[in-house]
Every structure is written in structure tokens, then in C-alpha cells.
Amino acid sequence: MKNIYYLCVFFLVIKNDCLYAVESEWSHSFNAISDFRIVNDLYETNPLVTEDAISNKNSNTESSTSRLNLESWNDKTNVSTQIRFKYENNQVDNVNSETEIDEFFGEYEFTDELFIFAGRRNIVLGQSYGINPIDVFSDYSLLDRSLNSSRKRIEYPGQDMLGFENLYDEGSTISGYIAPKISFSNNERDQALLSKSMFLSEFNSDFSILGFIDERSGLGFSFTKPQEKASLFYADVSLREGRDRALIRADTSSSVEGDFLTIEGDQKKLYLESNVGFSYAFHTGGTFNIEYYFNQNGYTNPEWLQIKGLILTNSNNVANGVDIDQSESNLNSLNSYLTYEVLRREYVFMRYFSSFIFDEDSNFETTVFHSLEDGSGSLSVRLEKSLISDLLIGLYLNSNYGNSYDEFKLRANQFQGVAYATYHF
Numbered sequence: 001m002k003n004i005y006y007l008c009v010f011f012l013v014i015k016n017d018c019l020y021a022v023e024s025e026w027s028h029s030f031n032a033i034s035d036f037r038i039v040n041d042l043y044e045t046n047p048l049v050t051e052d053a054i055s056n057k058n059s060n061t062e063s064s065t066s067r068l069n070l071e072s073w074n075d076k077t078n079v080s081t082q083i084r085f086k087y088e089n090n091q092v093d094n095v096n097s098e099t100e101i102d103e104f105f106g107e108y109e110f111t112d113e114l115f116i117f118a119g120r121r122n123i124v125l126g127q128s129y130g131i132n133p134i135d136v137f138s139d140y141s142l143l144d145r146s147l148n149s150s151r152k153r154i155e156y157p158g159q160d161m162l163g164f165e166n167l168y169d170e171g172s173t174i175s176g177y178i179a180p181k182i183s184f185s186n187n188e189r190d191q192a193l194l195s196k197s198m199f200l201s202e203f204n205s206d207f208s209i210l211g212f213i214d215e216r217s218g219l220g221f222s223f224t225k226p227q228e229k230a231s232l233f234y235a236d237v238s239l240r241e242g243r244d245r246a247l248i249r250a251d252t253s254s255s256v257e258g259d260f261l262t263i264e265g266d267q268k269k270l271y272l273e274s275n276v277g278f279s280y281a282f283h284t285g286g287t288f289n290i291e292y293y294f295n296q297n298g299y300t301n302p303e304w305l306q307i308k309g310l311i312l313t314n315s316n317n318v319a320n321g322v323d324i325d326q327s328e329s330n331l332n333s334l335n336s337y338l339t340y341e342v343l344r345r346e347y348v349f350m351r352y353f354s355s356f357i358f359d360e361d362s363n364f365e366t367t368v369f370h371s372l373e374d375g376s377g378s379l380s381v382r383l384e385k386s387l388i389s390d391l392l393i394g395l396y397l398n399s400n401y402g403n404s405y406d407e408f409k410l411r412a413n414q415f416q417g418v419a420y421a422t423y424h425f
Contacts, residue, residue: 028072032425035065042415047315048335049412050328061090078107103158113167122158126222126236130291130349133238133273134220136212140341146396146418160185172198189215216240230281237274242267244297248307256323258314258330271296286354298345308405343407346372361386376402376409390424
């Protein structure tokens, strides 16, 4: 119903060719892409994931996406829209189709320095490639990591919000956004953000500070400094109120070995999440990024040992025919509690991208997200080639590695392969 409402408004704007200024001359820009994909997902059982939990999940999926971008503007007003039409056919749910309005907002130049906007908008904050601690308007579970870096964070549903940007002569900008949870919006909770961005000439650096109101309110910092002609140092840091995950403890009062209790984390303490990165551009056209990511919300070694012990106990119970129903229920519950983007505290992310891998019309990207605490991780490889000026074909492969009880091997989806073709209109 919300999407139908936005589509009606969208077509009214196009038809009448105006917004707030009927007599102004309007200009338009339009672009679109059409994308066809074949996706193979491989789910595997492990000590945490039972056969029943992944039954019917291994499948080949055929999908197509059309993305339309339209921008209309005059002297004072700008209207931007992004709509995705998605179609999917898989072996499990058969045919699904949906329309997603990622963005539809109007921006008005109130003065030469002050801009105000209203509508659905996709706000992207920070610059980290791996995990971005200050990108507070995003939900990483909604990101399609099979998309390349030019599309991954762009093809994402925005939030309904009001906001402003105020520019200052010295080069700084103050921005504010408020995204309330209201009946006709897609906002799941109330959020607000106020930020100031500036250029620190004495350090030759860009710096931003932001404060935000959310389920876990806090402060954020972003910093970028060119080191030499071809290198860049950057950092994204947040301090947020309250731990984002429950503590899991063995229930010593239960008669079933392997039962557990969940305890809410400290909701008054500030928890640090940071990503510090370095980028180097080679003269051959390649770029290398390395990032160190720390998340204080993650499970400590003692906490993780308790969780691994519970997984081991319950999986042994199932294997030995002891309290099978309760133990399988415990494993499913543990699996639902361990769905965070990361479970531990320390990671390193590495990325290499080359725009000239075979010829000038092809590119190559590989990434590694590696846990420094148990040595498990995720490895991805992407190859893309332009056949003609507007047609791109690609192959994306992602696989997890590690030992049986390590973080990334406890995840159900162990491999994904995607072949795709994208046409730009």
C-alpha cells in the first residue's frame, strides 16, 4: 500500500512537470539498468545447524531487477527517485515479485547555503569497505553482497525523513535528519542524526562528528587523510549506548544438560565499534585496502567458550539420542541468537581491485574478511567484463573457511555463486 501511494505521487509529479514552482522551467535526467542473475546457494549442516533447519534451502535462483533513476530540477528545487522492480524464481518459494521505492524525495534551496528536503532517502555515512560503524541508517542484513561496490549500498531501501544541510564559507557543513516511525512509512523505529563535516587544513584531513538518536543512541566520528599521492588513511568510529546482543549462559538449574539462559547485556554502558583503514593505489590501476575492525559488543573469549560448550553438548545429545527434541530446540534457538554480522570482536578486512585484469574492459575484485580470534573468515572473488559499451557480464563467488566450531563455519550458508548480466540504458 505504501509503495502504491509513492508511485501515484511519482507519476503525478512527472505528469504535471512541477513541484512548488509551476512557472519554473524544469530539466530532467533519466537512467536505468536491467539485471539478470543466476544464484546458487549452498547450505551445509554443522554442529549448530541441523538437517531440518536447512531442508529445501539449497537452490538455484533466477532473478531479474530493473532499477529506474529519475531526477527533475529547476533553479530552487530538485526531485530524485529510485525504483526497483524485482522478480525471482527459485526452487523453494517459486515466483516472487515486488516493487521497492528506494528513494523519492524533494530538496529545496532555501538560501544559497541552506537546503531542506523531505521524503524517502538513502543516507550513506562513512567510507569503510568492510563494516561501517557510523552507517547508522543501514541494516547490514539487507545488503546484497553479490552486488559490486558501485551498487551494493545504492540499491537499498531508504527511510522516510525530513532533513537539512547548511553550508559554511570555511568549507564545513552541518546536516540534520529525523526519521520518525509513523503509520504510512517504512521506518521500523524513531531515528535522528545531527552531524558536522569540516576540512582540517592544518592536517590536510576531512573530519566529521555526528550524534544520533536510535535504539542504541550515541556518537560517531569519521576521518580521512591522504598520506601521499597514492595512499589514504581513514577511520570510522562509533560509541553507542547498550550492548546489542544477549549473553548466553548454561542453565545449571535445568535437568537437561545443554539448556541455557539469555541475559540482557549492559544497557547503560557505551560500547566502542571502530574501523581503521589504509588504501593504496598502484600505478598499474589496482587498489589495495586493509582495515582493522573492532566491535566491543562481540563475544569475549570466555563468553564464546560457553557458547561453543553449549553447541557441543546439544549436538552430542542429538547424535547420542539423548533429549533429542529439547537439544534440537536448543540448537535452533542458539542459531537464532547468533545471526549478527559478526559474533566476535577483532577482524581484518582486505580488498584488492584492479580495473585492468585481462584488458581495459574487464575488472577483478577479491575480498577477505578474517577473524583474528579463531582464524575463520569469508573469501570472495569477482570478475566482470564489458562486452559492449552498456552490457556487463560478471561472476561472483563467496566461500567461508575455518574449523567446525569457528564462527564462519557455524553459519548455514557456506557458499554462494552468482552469474549475472547487467545492461545500462
